Amino acid sequence: MTNEQTAVKATYFSIVSNTLLALIKGLAGFFGHSYALTADAIESTTDIFSSFLVLFGIKYSNKPADANHPYGHGRAEPLITFLVVGFLITSATIIAHESITNIGVPHKLPESWTLIVLGVIILWKEYSFRLVMRRSKEANSS
Secondary structure, X not given: OOHHHHXXXXXXXXXXXXXXXXXXXXXXXXXXXXXXXXXXHHHHHHHHHHHHHHHHHHHHHOOOOOOOOOXXXXXXXXXXXXXXXXXXXXXXXXXXXXXXXXXXXXXOOOXXXXXXXXXXXXXXXHHHHHXXXXXXXXXXXX
């Protein structure tokens, strides 16, 4: 498998995984009255969009050289990485702002089963992180 194929496969894994996580977190947050899970669902949604940016970056950076880019398009990947970081910082800022705005508002206590959901999510995210990092190193991708 080529470096590009490895990176694309890891990115598709990230998209599918984060889509499922966003749905699970969103539903558990809504029905379990957990604002933390709801915020985490929003974060997973931003991860989906970030993964699409990464996928575009991988595909674009592996295009062959042409008249406008005689050395190829390899520099696009770090640029896309920069855009993803900016996107995630913006999302985190919005979540933080909403949290600060609503900190004094009384809320219903979350259901106890939401802790189990959180535990499973933490384990899955750790597994996913390690898998994607391993694939990133294999593909020599930033």
